[in-house]
Amino acid sequence: MLELTDRQTLILAFIRDTLAERGIPPTRAEIMDHFGFASPNAAQAHLRALARRGAIELSAGHSRGIRLSPQVADPDTLPLIGRVAAGAPILAVENIETHHRIAPSLFKPRADYLLRVRGDSMIDAGIRDDDLLAVHATREAANGQVVVARVDDEVTVKRFRRRGSIIELLPANPAYEPIVVDGSGQSLAIEGRAVGIIRRGEFSDRP
Amino acid sequence: MLELTDRQTLILAFIRDTLAERGIPPTRAEIMDHFGFASPNAAQAHLRALARRGAIELSAGHSRGIRLSPQVADPDTLPLIGRVAAGAPILAVENIETHHRIAPSLFKPRADYLLRVRGDSMIDAGIRDDDLLAVHATREAANGQVVVARVDDEVTVKRFRRRGSIIELLPANPAYEPIVVDGSGQSLAIEGRAVGIIRRGEFSDRP
DNA sequence: TCACTAGCTGTATATATTTACACGCAACCG
DNA sequence: CGGTTGCGTGTAAATATATACAGCTAGTGA
Numbered sequence: 001m002l003e004l005t006d007r008q009t010l011i012l013a014f015i016r017d018t019l020a021e022r023g024i025p026p027t028r029a030e031i032m033d034h035f036g037f038a039s040p041n042a043a044q045a046h047l048r049a050l051a052r053r054g055a056i057e058l059s060a061g062h063s064r065g066i067r068l069s070p071q072v073a074d075p076d077t078l079p080l081i082g083r084v085a086a087g088a089p090i091l092a093v094e095n096i097e098t099h100h101r102i103a104p105s106l107f108k109p110r111a112d113y114l115l116r117v118r119g120d121s122m123i124d125a126g127i128r129d130d131d132l133l134a135v136h137a138t139r140e141a142a143n144g145q146v147v148v149a150r151v152d153d154e155v156t157v158k159r160f161r162r163r164g165s166i167i168e169l170l171p172a173n174p175a176y177e178p179i180v181v182d183g184s185g186q187s188l189a190i191e192g193r194a195v196g197i198i199r200r201g202e203f204s205d206r207p
Numbered sequence: 208m209l210e211l212t213d214r215q216t217l218i219l220a221f222i223r224d225t226l227a228e229r230g231i232p233p234t235r236a237e238i239m240d241h242f243g244f245a246s247p248n249a250a251q252a253h254l255r256a257l258a259r260r261g262a263i264e265l266s267a268g269h270s271r272g273i274r275l276s277p278q279v280a281d282p283d284t285l286p287l288i289g290r291v292a293a294g295a296p297i298l299a300v301e302n303i304e305t306h307h308r309i310a311p312s313l314f315k316p317r318a319d320y321l322l323r324v325r326g327d328s329m330i331d332a333g334i335r336d337d338d339l340l341a342v343h344a345t346r347e348a349a350n351g352q353v354v355v356a357r358v359d360d361e362v363t364v365k366r367f368r369r370r371g372s373i374i375e376l377l378p379a380n381p382a383y384e385p386i387v388v389d390g391s392g393q394s395l396a397i398e399g400r401a402v403g404i405i406r407r408g409e410f411s412d413r414p
Numbered sequence: 415t416c417a418c419t420a421g422c423t424g425t426a427t428a429t430a431t432t433t434a435c436a437c438g439c440a441a442c443c444g
Numbered sequence: 445c446g447g448t449t450g451c452g453t454g455t456a457a458a459t460a461t462a463t464a465c466a467g468c469t470a471g472t473g474a
Contacts, residue, residue, distance in 0.1 A: 005450070022266070023274035024231060027431055039453050044433065049450075059229070063270035063431050063460060067230035076283065076308050101283050101310035107407055125410050126335055146410035159410075196407045200314055203332050203353035203366075203401050212420070234461055246423050251463065256420080270430060270461050416474085423468075430461065438453080444446095 004053060010035075011046045012055055015066060025066035070099045078102050080114045080132065086153040090115075090191055091137075100132075107195040112137040114198065115148060115157070122146065122157055125172035127197060133157060134196035139189075146194040151179060152186050157194065211260060217242075218253045219262055222273060223281070227312075232273035283310050287321045287339065291362040297322075297355075297398055298344075307339075314402040319344040321405065322355060322364070329353065329364055332379035334404060340364060341403035346396075353401040358386060359393050364401065 004012065014034055018026040026034070031043035047066065050056045055072050059065035070077055077099040084095050091113060104110045111134035120129050125146060127133065133148070141147045141160040148157055149169055158169035158179065167188060169179040181188045211219065221241055225233040233241070238250035254273065257263045262279050266272035275281075289304040291297055298320060311317045318341035327336050332353060334340065340355070348354045348367040355364055356376055365376035365386065374395060376386040388395040 007451070024269070024271050027270070028433085029431070037452075039455085040432080041434090041454080042452055045451070061432075061459075062231070063234070064231050065432085100313055101308070102313065103308035106307055106309065106405075126333060126406065127410070128333055144411050194410050196405065198313075198403065198405050199333070200403045203334070204351050214421070235463085236461070244422075246425085247461085248424080248463080248465095249422055252421070268429080268462075272462085417472100418474105419472080420470085421468100422470105423466105425465090427464085428462090430459100432457100432459075434457085435455085436453105438451105440450085442447105442449080 004050070004055060008046060008050055008053070008055070011043075012050060012072065015056065016068065019068070025064045027064055076101055076103045078104055078111055078114050078134070080116065082116050083118075084155040090148075090155065102198070107134045107136070109136045109138075109193075109195060111135060111195055112192065115155075117157060117197075121171040121173050121176045122159075123173050125159065127157065127172070127194070128199065130199075132198040132200070133194050134198065135192040136195045137192040141190050141193055148191040148194065150187075150189045150191055151181065155191065160190070211257070211262060215253060215257055215260070215262070218250075219257060219279065222263065223275065223279075226275070232271045234271055281310060281312050283308055285309050285311055285318055285321050285341070287323065289323050290325075293360040297362065309405070314341045314343070316343045316345075316400075316402060318342060318402050319399065322362075324364060324404075328378040328380050328383045329366075330380050332366065334364065334379070334401070335406065337406075339405040339407070340401050341405065342399040343402045344399040348397050348400055355398040355401070357394075357396045357398055358388065362398065367397070 011031065014031060015025055018024070018030070028040040028043040028047070031046070032040045037043060047056065047058060051058045054069055056069060057067045070079065079091065079096045080098050080100055081090055081095050082097040084090055085092070088095060100114060104112065113135055114132040115135050117127055117129060117131045117133050127146070135148050143161050145160050146157065147160045148155065151169070156169065158171055161168040161170055165182060167181045171178065218238065221238060222232055225231070225237070235247040235250040235254070238253070239247050244250060254263065254265060258265045261276055263276060264274045284306040286298065286303045287305050287307055288297055288302045291302050292299070295302060307321060311319065320342055321339040322342050324334055324336060324338045324340050334353070342355050350368050352367050353364065354367040355362065358376070363376065365378055368375040368377055372389065374388045376388070378385065
């Protein structure tokens with residue numbers, strides 16, 4: 001989690017309040033006035049510190065160019081993960097396409113991110129190409145659950161089945177082959193469990 | 208509803224977009240650039256017009272002092288409609304089970320409510336029992352679109368097809384029969400179009 | 415025809431805002 | 445001890461922004 005000093009927490013709270021009450025972020029001068037600073041530079045230094053810690057993002061040269069980082073902003077958003085770069089953690093910044101305003105608690109257990117589904121290997125489970133899969137980040141999975149797994153740096157969505165020391169990742173589409181991992185060769189990591197899906201777009205005829 | 212000219216609607220959309228993308232409202236100059244105006248005063252005049260009509264509120268003397276009026280601001284919840292009482296408008300209070308924190312603008316066109324799907328008559332279109340269907344309230348539908356229709360007080364989800372004066376509501380499941388309405392007997396009203404779905408819960412094995 | 419609104423161009427200017435530079439003090443870490 | 449970070453004061457200047465005034469073209473309703 002973010003490590004902020006008490007003072008920085010107050011500054012952040014003021015930004016949040018200003019945003020909520022006026023719809024725009026404060027200027028340096030407004031921060032200065034509110035905290036009784038004698039110099040706008042005090043505010044500037046705080047903003048830079050907050051930006052360095054990732055609590056806010058500053059856009060240079062623009063008035064009120066302060067934006068709350070998604071993690072700090074609104075607990076009601078989920079990051080959308082597009083293509084996962086090989087080797088990178090799923091939630092790494094470079095994988096995040098955007099954030100969507102959906103309450104994580106809409107799903108049970110809580111969703112941690114949305115993953116854009118590629119391909120139709122899970123179509124018989126009702127998961128289609130381009131769907132947004134709501135994923136609960138966890139290492140644990142029970143037989144029959146749909147999981148997000150990483151096999152040799154490749155991230156995939158499949159149904160999980162363990163039999164003794166052998167783990168099978170089963171597609172829900174007869175056109176695809178199961179992935180079988182027996183502990184020796186390939187590396188396997190469970191990244192999370194599917195807890196829901198979101199599909200966007202009109203349902204036009206698909207003949 | 209607000210009466211805005213086409214131009215004003217575009218300006219308002221730009222403000223909304225800027226807010227969504229950058230977290231701050233645009234300046235006059237930014238509006239000017241975006242629309243290709245030669246004078247910031249053109250933007251200023253539009254803003255005043257929008258304020259006069261109540262679409263936005265301006266705060267004098269502040270940079271980016273533009274805020275969307277509550278009526279045009281994007282709320283962030285959608286009502287969930289469960290069983291629709293016979294004869295009642297879909298959005299009537301007694302039909303609303305709860306509200307979910309999902310941005311309506313996640314869908315295009317914007318969703319107005321969520322409808323809990325009953326039965327599997329649309330399963331081949333990827334819509335399953337217990338799914339939450341995101342619905343855009345409108346009377347208009349084109350052939351092939353999935354609509355929420357009311358036939359004799361009964362609300363149903365089907366694929367829309369019109370042939371001359373005959374309207375067919377087609378299920379996406381061979382086990383069900385199409386509903387055919389020819390203007391005489393039954394009454395038919397289109398309540399909205401499906402613009403997305405949300406499915407909650409783990410995808411456990413279902414053999 | 416007149417008054418009014420929508421939509422602009424063009425010019426200016428006051429003010430709002432960001433941001434750099436130069437310092438000071440205290441606390442903490444290796 | 446020396447270097448770093450947190451937290452400020454004070455000053456200045458470059459830019460970013462808001463906003464007024466003067467005018468122009470069209471369309472619309474009385």
